[in-house]
């Protein structure tokens with residue numbers, strides 16, 4: 001454990017520390033953030049004392065990504081949530097953004113240090129230790145992932161960056177440099193298993209003992225994970241960050257039963273129902289959208305930020321000794337479909353379909369017919385067969401039946417031959433909407 005005194009601190013003690021930090025953070029926001037002064041003012045709050053502590057946080061307004069973007073201008077391209085002076089900002093990342101205009105994420109030196117500290121705890125939870133080699137496959141560029149890479153130095157690893165989409169370079173590094181760990185997106189981890197097999201390489205016999213997946217949901221799904229573990233001959237654990245809040249905030253330990261909050265002390269966690277935005281108590285088994293609040297951020301702290309990540313919570317003690325809630329990401333709320341009142345995540349569909357390996361390749365597309373969230377059954381699902389598997393009506397029926405039994409959703413399963421679905425080497429696309 002990187003910082004056992006922090007990571008095993010009784011959760012009640014952590015919450016007491018967080019409560020004090022939160023009150024200071026609120027006072028800081030009211031003093032420095034035009035955005036939050038207006039937002040909290042509209043909610044009838046002018047002082048931090050009126051807002052109270054963490055026990056009353058659910059009464060404060062939520063922050064949407066869109067609202068932050070809307071305040072950006074050419075004079076202040078970051079937005080009115082910027083709190084720090086220009087001279088204090090040491091780094092500005094941007095998000096990929098689907099609308100063309102990036103949103104900027106500024107950090108002070110302390111913010112950056114907190115990010116790296118939290119990320120280092122999260123990655124170290126996987127069991128990788130100082131002196132080992134880790135190969136990474138991120139093209140960090142303008143994106144926050146760059147800071148995650150700094151956490152490998154913090155752990156004391158030898159970091160071998162090979163970049164995204166260069167599978168030859170990756171396979172060569174595995175062969176020649178013999179790293180103990182690899183970090184990549186779950187989709188790419190899956191792609192590499194196929195790519196190695198095509199070259200006649202047995203990835204399961206490589207030096208890699210740990211595969212750390214991050215960057216998209218799905219790495220925690222049992223059947224998908226089992227397939228990755230078999231293909232790599234390695235233990236798979238996942239990590240998760242949220243661009244505007246922090247990198248690799250969460251990281252899974254060797255128990256593989258959900259991600260611990262590596263960024264404890266830096267962020268506060270809540271759950272809400274994404275439809276009603278009502279607060280959901282943080283109890284064992286609870287599920288909802290993750291809402292995060294910075295506790296000691298300086299550059300552009302966020303209050304009750306909607307992450308759009310739908311998670312399930314574990315509150316039972318973890319044998320590793322780390323305390324606090326653990327989460328498993330079920331998917332993006334943006335990808336969530338509601339079919340006759342039942343929530344369906346494309347990554348969960350992939351997981352169920354994956355149990356039909358080796359007859360299926362593991363690649364799927366969910367193709368909702370209606371725009372928006374609500375769908376009428378049956379939900380169309382395209383399932384790619386494994387190499388050499390014949391189209392088989394009985395198999396389609398068996399998949400349809402299992403999806404109904406496990407996810408309680410009626411589907412229409414269409415089987416397609418091997419390599420019919422496009423592979424993305426960075427992040428997998430599981431949902432395809434008609435424009």
Ligand SMILES: [Zn+2]
Nearest residue numbers: 253255318320
């Ligand atoms: Zn643990």
